[in-house]
Amino acid sequence: MELWYTEKQTPNYGITAKIKETLYTATTPFQELAVIDTVEFGRMLVLDGMVQTTIRDEFVYHEMIAHPALTAHPNPKKVAVIGGGDGGVIREVLKHPSVETAVLVEIDEEVIRASQKYLPEIAGALQDPRVEILVTDGIQHIRDTKDEYDVILVDSTEPVGAAVGLFSESFYANIYEALTADGILVAQTESPLFNQQLIQASFAGIQKSFPITRLYVATVFTYPSGLWSFTMGSKKVCPLEVEREDIPALDTKYYNRAVHYGAFQLPNFVKELVVP
Amino acid sequence: MELWYTEKQTPNYGITAKIKETLYTATTPFQELAVIDTVEFGRMLVLDGMVQTTIRDEFVYHEMIAHPALTAHPNPKKVAVIGGGDGGVIREVLKHPSVETAVLVEIDEEVIRASQKYLPEIAGALQDPRVEILVTDGIQHIRDTKDEYDVILVDSTEPVGAAVGLFSESFYANIYEALTADGILVAQTESPLFNQQLIQASFAGIQKSFPITRLYVATVFTYPSGLWSFTMGSKKVCPLEVEREDIPALDTKYYNRAVHYGAFQLPNFVKELVVP
Numbered sequence: 320m321e322l323w324y325t326e327k328q329t330p331n332y333g334i335t336a337k338i339k340e341t342l343y344t345a346t347t348p349f350q351e352l353a354v355i356d357t358v359e360f361g362r363m364l365v366l367d368g369m370v371q372t373t374i375r376d377e378f379v380y381h382e383m384i385a386h387p388a389l390t391a392h393p394n395p396k397k398v399a400v401i402g403g404g405d406g407g408v409i410r411e412v413l414k415h416p417s418v419e420t421a422v423l424v425e426i427d428e429e430v431i432r433a434s435q436k437y438l439p440e441i442a443g444a445l446q447d448p449r450v451e452i453l454v455t456d457g458i459q460h461i462r463d464t465k466d467e468y469d470v471i472l473v474d475s476t477e478p479v480g481a482a483v484g485l486f487s488e489s490f491y492a493n494i495y496e497a498l499t500a501d502g503i504l505v506a507q508t509e510s511p512l513f514n515q516q517l518i519q520a521s522f523a524g525i526q527k528s529f530p531i532t533r534l535y536v537a538t539v540f541t542y543p544s545g546l547w548s549f550t551m552g553s554k555k556v557c558p559l560e561v562e563r564e565d566i567p568a569l570d571t572k573y574y575n576r577a578v579h580y581g582a583f584q585l586p587n588f589v590k591e592l593v594v595p
Numbered sequence: 596m597e598l599w600y601t602e603k604q605t606p607n608y609g610i611t612a613k614i615k616e617t618l619y620t621a622t623t624p625f626q627e628l629a630v631i632d633t634v635e636f637g638r639m640l641v642l643d644g645m646v647q648t649t650i651r652d653e654f655v656y657h658e659m660i661a662h663p664a665l666t667a668h669p670n671p672k673k674v675a676v677i678g679g680g681d682g683g684v685i686r687e688v689l690k691h692p693s694v695e696t697a698v699l700v701e702i703d704e705e706v707i708r709a710s711q712k713y714l715p716e717i718a719g720a721l722q723d724p725r726v727e728i729l730v731t732d733g734i735q736h737i738r739d740t741k742d743e744y745d746v747i748l749v750d751s752t753e754p755v756g757a758a759v760g761l762f763s764e765s766f767y768a769n770i771y772e773a774l775t776a777d778g779i780l781v782a783q784t785e786s787p788l789f790n791q792q793l794i795q796a797s798f799a800g801i802q803k804s805f806p807i808t809r810l811y812v813a814t815v816f817t818y819p820s821g822l823w824s825f826t827m828g829s830k831k832v833c834p835l836e837v838e839r840e841d842i843p844a845l846d847t848k849y850y851n852r853a854v855h856y857g858a859f860q861l862p863n864f865v866k867e868l869v870v871p
Contacts, residue, residue: 325611329635330613330634330718331612331613331633331634331635332610332611332612332633332634332635332636333610333611334608334609334610334611335601335609335610335611336607336608336609337607337608348859349729357607357608357623358606358607359605359607359608360608376745376788378864379862381815467831478747491847507817512652536814538812538820538821538822539821540788540820540821540822542814544814544821545814545815545816545820545821545822546814546816546821555733555862556850559670571863572862572863572864573862573863573864574862574863574867575862577859577860577861577866578860578861578863580857580860581856581858581860582857583853583857584853584856584857584860585853585854586655586848586849586850586851586854587847587850587851587854588654588848588849588850590851590853
């Protein structure tokens, strides 16, 4: 018997993957969680029926939400990841030697537990002594924090349920306050093909607080449309003005010096979403 | 009743799209052809069960196989498209005012006919007086041609059936001979995730004939993995040495000046395929 997992990424389109087995399912206070083992992409974390990460392609998203900001910031010491309970973004953050503290702010402890058990390649970095784990509401945590983080990375799920507030203007304004003087925010902002209004709203919301706002993209194979967007808000540094020789050679599979600049070179249909 | 079309892009992974109706199917001397109308991507041309192009996302592939070469060449007057019976690449070629003749070399006349009838937005350019249509084997045509074309674009299907020879070293060597002194070749070379050996072999084959060989990528939403590669072989001009102001502002949805350079900035796992 062949079992296939199909994610309807829109009501009328999706991806389908042959599975070896379902490793774990749970109903948490926040969402439906599943870890399935697929033939093509390996183990896959699925929340509310949407693929969050897979062993084979997780490197793209995790590297690309973290490194442009960590590279652009002159000296990132304290970094917060909002969401991201699988630990992949934390792993990338820790590749920057200046980082002394990486705080994971995840609302759903079950995501952390399941990832540590079933996705150790991704979640293993959560054991690092530089990591602090806060199981709490990221919106509340950011509201209560001032002048604390050098970089804040918003690794949210799609804007449904608990994640809706992670795309709001007031959240971005509070992030601005929670950041230090050179602070940089990066938020994942979904597909430029399927989520155009969300990108426009997020960009406008970030732009209200941050003097420098930039959209960039990467290709995440298992995400809707493949093309994925990230929005950066920066208090002082423009990511494109970083000197080439100041971009560190990291142990990465996607990000590099060329990609640091190339990711910001937007196709017309993407650029038109955010440039008037 | 809901009908869904599923393409297994690998034996274990694929895309699935809800369809409104099947508009046309045919068994040609070369392949199985279908035109289906999908809710998410509109009308879709399918050859041997593989999506070739869709109304909604055809612009990415057609622009990105054509414009980097047409821009890099100092004065492209005569251009050949090998394959590409849907006419989308020809349409993009004709956006360059220097082009006097665009020759479509398609082995399967039924692809041209079906595209003209069911995909007029794509195939309409085939009516242009600058277009010559040759229904013949592209491999044979190139073998018989010397010092004729300024740019040759190989818009092939996957390397199965009649298309196998379109990825061979001898074909690339013959293309070199068919090109004029500043000539440039671009071939579509599949997914950097799923077709790594093909990319390596094509790159090596092109490099044997062409002094300048470069790989670049674009995100084609309905193609396997989303990420798609193109390999350029150039006799004289390096595409990255084109001056910014010499890149024309074309009526395009994907390609622009920034993308012209950005597409060549390869993620590590792609770069490693072709850079020793």
